[in-house]
Amino acid sequence: MHAIGVDIGGTKIAAGVVDDEGRILASTRRDTAPDDVASIDQAIAEVYQELSADHEVGAMGLAAAGFVSPDRTSVLFAPNIAWREYPLAQRVRELLPDGGGDVQIVVENDANAAGWAEFRFGVGRDATDMLMLTVGTGLGGAIISERELVRGKWGAAAEVGHMRVVPEGHYCGCGHEGCWEQYASGTALVRDGQSAVISQPGRAARLLELCGGDEHKLTGPQITQAAQEGDGLAVELLATLGRWIGEGAASVTALLDPELIVIGGGVGAAGDLLLQPVRKAFADQLSARGHRPEAQIELAEHGNEAGMVGAADLARR
Amino acid sequence: MHAIGVDIGGTKIAAGVVDDEGRILASTRRDTAPDDVASIDQAIAEVYQELSADHEVGAMGLAAAGFVSPDRTSVLFAPNIAWREYPLAQRVRELLPDGGGDVQIVVENDANAAGWAEFRFGVGRDATDMLMLTVGTGLGGAIISERELVRGKWGAAAEVGHMRVVPEGHYCGCGHEGCWEQYASGTALVRDGQSAVISQPGRAARLLELCGGDEHKLTGPQITQAAQEGDGLAVELLATLGRWIGEGAASVTALLDPELIVIGGGVGAAGDLLLQPVRKAFADQLSARGHRPEAQIELAEHGNEAGMVGAADLARR
């Protein structure tokens, strides 16, 4: 059965028709306003109609950044969109011709959806127990246990970025300190790069050059570029990011014993400059090493379309 | 169906016949030698024969401290008993008359078994998603997700005690630093008490009295007793233990979103002196508080027999 997946971002939605093997047969997008939730409903209805005109679809999955109700119909809370206990599936359905007929409409957390895509159609296709880590602005995740997505009692599971890794560590936007995503994210990479420009001026020449002399304009891709050129400081910055990813992954592994840990997000562009420190740190911190099989750590195969694909696939199950 | 549960400790085994509602109908025990794995097999065979003489049993569950193979037949590694990839179920079966007939024999991790007992017959009987924390010499745990025990890919899940909570923190017997169980265990409670006797001599009079003037003989129950008498230092020590339990539980909750967190182990005797600091710390550290339902935190209802009961119940499923 074909299904539509919709990835709802802060200012736009991207949607596609996804077949049983995770291929995107057609796609489209709309701009939206994060403060106007009705505009999002409307946009979803539009993309549904556009895509279903040419494809027969039996389900639609809506990937949203936020806590999703256990029955997968509502968004309980979202950090960046004004949803508060919002019955998203129902609101969209009301805008569809014939109420959408018997098309199944479900809401999924976007990180869960992306992890599911990787599990079903990506590097995790042969796995049964998998941890997905999406290293972007923050650190998102998904947990697959015995081929099932772990959503938790109230749909709030896999908020891996808020596992505390340093007591009284970096401030987090969530109001706590030391959250993993403050150490293992693209934001942390850039922040550490900016700090290094100040504390180690003698080593930061290339980074300064790339950001035009203003460290406030430094970006993650610039750090990756410098590292790929061999810049010592940039290599260190990626290694520090990798260390935090790997050390945290070892803690999660103590809890969940996955066979596969998948690293997604833009930092994957750094390749082995990131992956090798991740693997070393994971091995250094893995409990009972030598007495247990060890999880593989791999880069994700899907890119930005993972949320769309995963939401579509989850909707039709 | 009645089942036998066997709790295999370092120097003895305890076994019982458990009915469908988790009641122990009969029980027995044997002494064993941790270095002589054959003696353990033999003792298990003996208790099986003793208990099955008077009760019809269809399954036997063996609760063992160690990593259990995914097919629940073998112990891959145990810290305190000389098992290394040991086919425990098969070895026991070979010692039974008629090879045990068609009785199902399964091996389970002891902390998982204890958590399962609490989930099925204890404070978690109405829960679907639960975290069990057994606070004893170390910190053990069990994870129940959607009514299923999470064992992980290779049977090593729920090793909660080795989630790292303090980078470069207390040394752990596992060879790492900062493991949760070095902060949230009876051992940590006693160690902190001993330290306080040295660093805060003026406040430690009652503790010193209880341990006969030698802090090396201080015990957890002495600290609990002093706290219950109102001793300020002892109350603080329990509060510190509770804080670590609660803060770590908040990190696990970021990953798993359980509805119930159960605290087992001897420290439960401290009651609210422990439980209130656990709850406060959990609330203080819970991510997205106010935007999500919050897990209840309760003491376990079962005591030492939990491993036996849980193993029996898991065996017959």
Place this chain on the structure above:
Amino acid sequence: MHAIGVDIGGTKIAAGVVDDEGRILASTRRDTAPDDVASIDQAIAEVYQELSADHEVGAMGLAAAGFVSPDRTSVLFAPNIAWREYPLAQRVRELLPDGGGDVQIVVENDANAAGWAEFRFGVGRDATDMLMLTVGTGLGGAIISERELVRGKWGAAAEVGHMRVVPEGHYCGCGHEGCWEQYASGTALVRDGQSAVISQPGRAARLLELCGGDEHKLTGPQITQAAQEGDGLAVELLATLGRWIGEGAASVTALLDPELIVIGGGVGAAGDLLLQPVRKAFADQLSARGHRPEAQIELAEHGNEAGMVGAADLARR
């Protein structure tokens, strides 16, 4: 001998004539531009002429935020004013009639000057070994050892705010992480208050009210006010600030063994709500407690004028 003290801030200078007992006989001020160092020289020359018209003065001390050269003539580096190896004393002298005659002109670090005022004329007047901690936007300090100011080899001693107290802790503007001033300053107090508004919304009603509903406008005095009214969260916030001050002071005491630790800066307005947690944390963390005399911890007696008074007194020595 009377001396002039000048406290050079980012946008203004304050100057006064100080007698042998630390009393300010006359004072004046000028606005300045931090990017125009010549305007600062000129303003200093003006206040000198104004004040020396009516008072016979033998020395002038210039208190500056920055690293001061060991010969006390130059500012090597200042974070907020465009001085780089700047011969401040000489530049000022060139602007004085008759080159200032034989008036002694010396430069001092402003935190050192403030600590010296407290040592000579304030709460430390009977001490020989003292640690001053000025808790403001950052955390400044001064060290008095055997009645002498400790300046270090290159004038950069007593930068107490950059002692690291949490490895990989809060980011600091200096480019490092975990600096003491990121935990023990008015800035940290406000930052923690803002975090608490997010993470503990149920307890933050009074703080939110005081800041007009916008936590970005929360101030330290508002937290102090709420605490004085009995607000539980505000009391906790001050206690956390106090704990960090006291714990860090215990580390400094391991190095320097002072008899007196003086807390200056605006947070002193919180009185015992701050001081008692400082003292408790200091006692809890003091090494070899019970085997050594313990330093007193007191609030500073001087306020904003301490830098002026201390600079004047240091100039005439």
Place this chain on the structure above:
Amino acid sequence: MHAIGVDIGGTKIAAGVVDDEGRILASTRRDTAPDDVASIDQAIAEVYQELSADHEVGAMGLAAAGFVSPDRTSVLFAPNIAWREYPLAQRVRELLPDGGGDVQIVVENDANAAGWAEFRFGVGRDATDMLMLTVGTGLGGAIISERELVRGKWGAAAEVGHMRVVPEGHYCGCGHEGCWEQYASGTALVRDGQSAVISQPGRAARLLELCGGDEHKLTGPQITQAAQEGDGLAVELLATLGRWIGEGAASVTALLDPELIVIGGGVGAAGDLLLQPVRKAFADQLSARGHRPEAQIELAEHGNEAGMVGAADLARR
């Protein structure tokens, strides 16, 4: 003037005649019992008589591990010898013929004495502001500020090993957690080595070989030997030790701004394998780097005799 220096250890004393240039002209030793303080007094009296028979001496300095009274006559508290407010100088004097005549007898903390020797006659001979770090079983230190030893108000300064570097870090024998000496000492090196044998068995082959297969018998010199042979794990262990020394030294430098940091103790045998990580970590953590001159970091020139030499020299001043 020649002086006798006596280094009082737990089970023996070593004494020597030291000339004005720090040379040892003659030396001797005695065994003692740590629980019998009178035997120590007696042994000191004996070595005095033995050494003064052939050399004219004007002073005797007694280097003791413990807190020394500000007037340098008594030991207030010692961790390993049964001195409690013990008037050591007076007791020794009473045992000398003619009460020792007008020979000056002073007591000094042993780490201070060792640091003083290095300052006067060793690598610090040209320095005015120096930090000595003696990395042995624990971490001792001495602080020289403007050519003077910093003793603190009550003789307890320079207990550098008890500066806290990790909140809630490694337990320390002092009853606190996270003390610097639990990370920067020979004991920490060995402890980390033992942990690595457990957590990284695949990399520990050479270390296991050197300690005869029993990690409890692992020693610091074995780790140094393995590192010098090129063993990767051993090199890492020394680098970790060096990192902690360097990072802590950066914190001390924020307070004291020395021009020279001297590393003493047996770990100096590792040479650059230790020193380079110390220097890198110091540079990485130094506050305001690039805006200040930087301290040199060097190995001590004196070995075990430093306490004797320093005590002698301090006695005659």
